[in-house]
Amino acid sequence: MAVYRLCVTTGSYLKAGTMDNISATLVGTCGESPKQRLDRVGRDFAPGSVQKYKVRCSAELGELLLLRLHKERFAFFRKDSWYCSCITVTAPDGTIIPFPCYQWIEGYCTMELRPGTGRTICQDSLPLLLDHRKRELQARQECYRWKIYAPGFPRMVDVSSFEEMESDKKFALTKTMPCAEQDDSPGNRYLPGFPMKIDIPSLLHMEPNIRYSATKTASLLFNAIPASLGMKIRGLLDRKASWKKLDDMRNIFWCHKTFTTEYVTEHWCEDNFFGYQYLNGVNPVMLHCLSSLPSKLPVTNDMVAPLLGPDTCLQTELEKGNIFLADYWILADAPVHCLNGRQQYVAAPLCLLWLNPQGALLPLAIQLSQTPGPDSPIFLPTDSEWDWLLAKTWVRNSEFLVHENNTHFLCTHLLCEAFSMATLRQLPLCHPVFKLLLPHTRYTLQVNTIARATLLNPEGLVDQVTSIGRCGLLYLMRTGLAHFTYTDFCLPDSLRARGVLTIPNYYYRDDGLKIWAAIESFVSEIVGYYYPSDDSVQQDLELQAWVGEIFTQAFLGRESSGFPSQLCTSGQLVKYLTAIIFNCSAQHAAVNSGQHDFGAWMPNAPSSMRQPPLQTKGTTTLKSYLETLPEVNVTCNNLLLFWLVSQEPKDQRPLGTYPDQHFTEEVPQRSIAAFQNHLAQISRDIRERNQNLELPYIYLDPAFIENSVSI
Numbered sequence: 059m060a061v062y063r064l065c066v067t068t069g070s071y072l073k074a075g076t077m078d079n080i081s082a083t084l085v086g087t088c089g090e091s092p093k094q095r096l097d098r099v100g101r102d103f104a105p106g107s108v109q110k111y112k113v114r115c116s117a118e119l120g121e122l123l124l125l126r127l128h129k130e131r132f133a134f135f136r137k138d139s140w141y142c143s144c145i146t147v148t149a150p151d152g153t154i155i156p157f158p159c160y161q162w163i164e165g166y167c168t169m170e171l172r173p174g175t176g177r178t179i180c181q182d183s184l185p186l187l188l189d190h191r192k193r194e195l196q197a198r199q200e201c202y203r204w205k206i207y208a209p210g211f212p213r214m215v216d217v218s219s220f221e222e223m224e225s226d227k228k229f230a231l232t233k234t235m236p237c238a239e240q241d242d243s244p245g246n247r248y249l250p251g252f253p254m255k256i257d258i259p260s261l262l263h264m265e266p267n268i269r270y271s272a273t274k275t276a277s278l279l280f281n282a283i284p285a286s287l288g289m290k291i292r293g294l295l296d297r298k299a300s301w302k303k304l305d306d307m308r309n310i311f312w313c314h315k316t317f318t319t320e321y322v323t324e325h326w327c328e329d330n331f332f333g334y335q336y337l338n339g340v341n342p343v344m345l346h347c348l349s350s351l352p353s354k355l356p357v358t359n360d361m362v363a364p365l366l367g368p369d370t371c372l373q374t375e376l377e378k379g380n381i382f383l384a385d386y387w388i389l390a391d392a393p394v395h396c397l398n399g400r401q402q403y404v405a406a407p408l409c410l411l412w413l414n415p416q417g418a419l420l421p422l423a424i425q426l427s428q429t430p431g432p433d434s435p436i437f438l439p440t441d442s443e444w445d446w447l448l449a450k451t452w453v454r455n456s457e458f459l460v461h462e463n464n465t466h467f468l469c470t471h472l473l474c475e476a477f478s479m480a481t482l483r484q485l486p487l488c489h490p491v492f493k494l495l496l497p498h499t500r501y502t503l504q505v506n507t508i509a510r511a512t513l514l515n516p517e518g519l520v521d522q523v524t525s526i527g528r529c530g531l532l533y534l535m536r537t538g539l540a541h542f543t544y545t546d547f548c549l550p551d552s553l554r555a556r557g558v559l560t561i562p563n564y565y566y567r568d569d570g571l572k573i574w575a576a577i578e579s580f581v582s583e584i585v586g587y588y589y590p591s592d593d594s595v596q597q598d599l600e601l602q603a604w605v606g607e608i609f610t611q612a613f614l615g616r617e618s619s620g621f622p623s624q625l626c627t628s629g630q631l632v633k634y635l636t637a638i639i640f641n642c643s644a645q646h647a648a649v650n651s652g653q654h655d656f657g658a659w660m661p662n663a664p665s666s667m668r669q670p671p672l673q674t675k676g677t678t679t680l681k682s683y684l685e686t687l688p689e690v691n692v693t694c695n696n697l698l699l700f701w702l703v704s705q706e707p708k709d710q711r712p713l714g715t716y717p718d719q720h721f722t723e724e725v726p727q728r729s730i731a732a733f734q735n736h737l738a739q740i741s742r743d744i745r746e747r748n749q750n751l752e753l754p755y756i757y758l759d760p761a762f763i764e765n766s767v768s769i
């Protein structure tokens with residue numbers, strides 16, 4: 059007689075327990091145990107419970123290969139879902155074998171788990187195990203299906219398949235029409251209290267393993283509803299009038315002020331702060347160092363001499379590498395939209411900046427279009443106060459559009475959705491890269507589905523608050539993806555290519571490179587442990603299918619993107635995994651968490667402009683300035699979104715926090731501990747550095763970075 063002792067841990071999530079009958083079968087190299095019901099006196103499998111059971115066999119089973127969990131009806135109880143965290147098996151000889159699960163198990167079924175040891179397909183030889191990998195991936199690919207949202211977009215998760223699975227309907231023919239081009243579906247409608255239409259059906263059927271937890275959902279709603287109601291009651295969401303005076307904007311969010319919102323309100327019109335935001339604002343990826351001026355921006359030395367002073371000139375500063383450009387070319391052909399029944403306007407500015415001897419980055423010249431000429435004057439700091447302020451505000455509006463649509467939603471949310479999908483579809487639970495990446499995909503499919511149901515949908519929030527509307531968003535994102543490269547994606551390469559590796563006071567760079575290095579070191583240890591050679595990378599067909607699917611589904615097979623379609627060396631794998639984890643965590647935090655901080659003072663991030671870009675100088679007044687900024691309702695609906703998405707709802711997991719122990723071996727667990735210590739040191743260094751800053755840069759403090767894109 060051989061007795062195997064099972065220790066079953068049920069998750070602590072709301073309703074994680076089950077009343078269903080749970081049985082287990084152990085499969086080893088020397089045979090299988092009988093199917094054994096796991097049943098003790100009293101309640102089994104309650105939420106948060108850790109319970110021990112015995113499985114008796116006539117003889118020892120040899121090396122344990124699989125643990126089968128059978129979930130079946132119990133008496134008259136309705137079937138329910140069970141969140142199985144993990145099962146630890148103690149063999150008769152005392153060997154302890156963990157079987158990680160960390161999944162919701164729905165309905166009546168049999169779930170097969172493998173021991174927690176990381177295994178690539180090259181390390182499996184038994185047909186039983188190879189077949190298990192194959193069946194697991196088949197089931198995942200049946201559940202998580204790709205869908206086209208719009209032409210030129212990264213592919214997304216098809217949530218309709220979850221509804222079909224729920225209703226056990228035969229899968230309808232997959233829709234071939236990109237859903238963004240579909241007419242406004244009947245489920246896309248206004249709900250009382252919400253300023254935009256909501257595509258309700260797409261929110262009703264999320265697969266349990268990618269769905270927001272009850273805690274996170276409640277936290278998001280608890281953040282949204284009071285703020286929304288507060289604004290509604292004050293009439294701010296419905297007032298289609300101009301702001302009467304700038305000061306009235308100070309009290310939109312009187313109860314959500316932060317040090318930074320107040321700092322921005324104080325300094326927003328200063329040139330020094332305008333330049334600072336290119337380094338440490340919510341969109342710190344726009345600056346390019348110039349060695350010569352582009353012909354489309356004919357700035358002369360006379361124009362900028364007053365700012366440069368007598369000791370230097372434009373050519374000298376170009377040669378020194380002190381001249382930088384922010385180019386909003388992507389907005390040149392963006393379609394415009396109507397808000398409150400009136401035409402809105404978009405510019406496509408060129409903003410030239412100078413790094414002065416004191417280390418401050420100052421705007422030198424702003425041209426509001428890509429085509430120089432008499433109708434597109436070059437605005438200068440020496441122009442009238444309101445002309446110069448309005449020119450800078452046009453740039454801030456362009457920053458808003460490029461940041462929200464491209465830097466933020468396209469380059470973090472949508473690309474991370476594709477990484478999540480390929481990971482779920484191409485890598486089995488036992489695969490080391492699955493174990494490494496899964497925590498960095500948590501809730502991404504869910505948050506993007508919410509965004510598509512409330513922001514990107516027809517008459518969603520984007521249609522209610524932005525000058526380009528949903529059509530413009532679709533244009534910007536497909537154009538942005540068509541020009542996005544692997545160099546842009548990898549922080550060290552991007553900084554080098556933009557010529558900003560040495561610019562002072564660039565805390566996003568400094569902190570980002572430290573975090574990049576910490577992730578790279580961690581990933582190198584994991585890859586080094588599971589991939590002993592470049593051959594082992596090349597021969598891992600699951601890994602190659604994973605990288606290939608990302609290349610085709612996220613980057614649409616575009617060779618010029620420079621993204622890998624296959625991985626030939628460990629070094630390439632380390633770099634790719636480092637970049638993905640950095641993008642899912644730190645990069646998203648850098649471009650997401652400061653939206654309220656930098657956007658609560660609306661003139662610093664106007665979502666729309668109501669008058670055409672200036673074509674002459676000397677006409678701007680406070681009145682015309684206020685008539686150009688968005689109206690009250692547009693302002694407040696956008697600020698509501700900024701507030702909501704700038705804080706991670708509860709059920710958080712900061713970078714490097716891996717409570718689900720997918721890695722069960724000692725070596726990767728030591729690497730995780732070293733990674734956590736490394737991040738803790740970075741956090742201490744950042745907090746120490748911030749003590750000496752007038753405006754602390756906090757967004758890349760690892761303690762405030764979520765593991766994944768989940769808001």
Ligand SMILES: CCCCC/C=C\C/C=C\C=C\[C@H](C/C=C\CCCC(=O)O)OO
Pocket residue numbers: 282462463466467471505506508509512513519520524531650695698699702703769
């Ligand atoms: C005012 C009520 C809003 C309700 C929406 C609730 C949650 C939002 C869910 C996800 C949000 C994700 C955002 C998306 C960012 C940018 C999308 C484009 C926005 C724009 O162009 O204005 O990231 O955190």
Ligand SMILES: [Fe+2]
Pocket residue numbers: 466471646650703769
């Ligand atoms: Fe976000």
